[in-house]
Amino acid sequence: MIDPSNAPERSLTRTALLLTFIVASVLTGCKGVNLTPSATGPDDQIFVITDSASWNGVIGDALRSELGAFVQTLPTPETAFDLIHRPLTTQRQLRDLQKRKNLVFVAALEDSTAESSFLQSAFSPEALAAIKSGGAVVSRDDVWRRFQKVYYVAAETPAEVARTIESNGPDMLDALNNITRQRVEIDMFKKGRQFDKEERLLEKHDFKVKVQHDYHFAVDTTDFVWLRRIVGSETWRSLFVYYIEGGDPSHISADWVLAQRDSLSRLYLQGNMGGWVEVDRRRPMEFQTIDFLGRYGFEFRGLWQMVGPDDTGKKVQYGGGGPFLSYTFYDEDSGRLYMIDGMVFAPGYGKRDFLRQMEVIAHT
Template identity: 30%
Template sequence: MKKNYTSIRKLIPIIILALFALILISACGPVKKNATGLEDEIFVIADSVEFEELEASLLQVFSKIIYTPQPEKLFRLTRKSINQIESLKKKKNVIIAAPLNSGSLTSNYINGLLNPEVKKIVEQDSAYVFNKYDLWANDQLVMVLTSPTIEQLNKNILNGHENLIHNFQTISDKRLFKSLYNAKYERKDLEAQILRDHGWILYVQADYLLAMNKPEDNFVWLRRAVNTDMERWIFAYYIENASPVYLNADSIQVIRNRVTEKYYRSSDNQSFVEISDDYKTTNEVNFLGRYALLTQGLWRMSDKTMGGPFLSYTFYDEDTKRIYMLDGSLYAPKYEKKSIIQQLDVTLSSFMTKKDMSEEKIEELMDELD
């Protein structure tokens, strides 16, 4: 009996530790899972009658058509009832929309989400959108859209279209970068070569090739899936001792056409890539904390034999006194292109100058050259 008692005494500290760990886990609450679903799908929780009145505005904002050159919707909207909310708590993109005090089930749910101070702001029409990140799942955006009346809500949605789209695009890019980045498949050898020769890097996935490296011309060209029906091109070009006065739409088109005419040529050297006049836009954006111009549109061969979408960031970097042009193009005639262009966009956003990098990262890459 004494032997058994001694054994039990030895187990007491272990039991206490186990109970303490269990208490800690319980205190932390349930672990959130990663949000699931398609990047371009938004589930809209709304009363059926109210959704009929909001649908046109929501479609105009979130489902606008982009041309690649085939028409593709930016986001696809799927309406769901508030009674289906449990099945939507794991989804990536969710909108909950209703007037604040309409009496609908969705309106009542929104009232339960917002505290009294926030409701007063809504009633004064001083705010209409409330973003809740990671509400039920990791990397999730739940956007609450509400106003005093259905008419005012429609108006606010249309007036705030750029910010509404930006919120979903930003979190989508964040999720996409997480899925693309993998240190195991990172071409650190190519990144190191680019850093050594040019003083900046992009994240280079394992299946990209360094097609051209011209330090004397300030030019780098990366290619993926060469000579296939889903080929991707990334180039970076920069101008030394530059002035930001060159940051305008006309100059950007001239510079890009000059670069692609020189380097993006057919195998027989008879034709080259140029910007098509169709669907071309240039907008001011914040690119990694820098003022930049984002140009989007279509490229084509000069003999009109092939083409596809492209996007290009052009910006002035104060530290290096350079104007950079970071450009991604896609040739994928048999496929939808919107999601692949987004991948190119996310890759371009991995840009860092040497000054942006830590000493540890620089040393790690330079070791690849030894």
């Protein structure tokens, strides 16, 4: 009897790829019940399954530009997601990839590669005909594992694939961010969630957000709440919520949000040396209108710094700073204008994942 663990690894064939795809579809689609385990690995990784020529050519360039671009509002270079290239070479490699959280299978249909064969196996003849005439991006959830996002990207030529990625990139990035927030939220609140603090918010302010296990109230006034999490001696994360009763949604603009945030931070977000938090206008800032939990909203991202007066009373930089994100929106049911703002201070650490945690709390 042959021990499968010692058997030589075989290269992937079109038939093996097709069978793998069909079996996975049956397991995840039977009566709407997903019997597979959760996807594994870091949330911020996207595995790009394509051949080396495509990865090093216009297809790879388009993916890096759309899904792996550097975030301009972080203090040091970090990409939105880490893109990891994997070609399809063996069945063992494919089985490993099927466990991952974010997968992008991409190929030009005119190529005679394993990746192209895989994609052609995944589509019907009618779908292939349509793809050849214009390219396509198909999204599937939970194909092999739960909490998994899988994309199939195809067009006839490499140039057409690149154009397809460029035109669909913002939607792909938004969907990947959404499912990443869902996964991070599960991990953040699976133990130690502070329900008593959430009820305090609801009773006193008529709103609540999920409160992680080691957050405490730093400020809690009539219309302003500041929650902080201090990790070690020099690292912290914080979230504040400010609201205006009977607020006017027409006030929401980039200038108003910027001025309001600086006003609130000077009043409430003060350091222990007499300084206060302020938006660093020397660095890139990003404003955009968004749908925030079904409400018209405004997203503001940038960097904050600690400032204060010197001996002559002139405002100077005190040192310290980090990234922030802020959501301002109007809640029609309550008639309130809300600002929810998350900040990170973590010298010596990457900030992307910490800021994503603040994004998660804001969305609860």
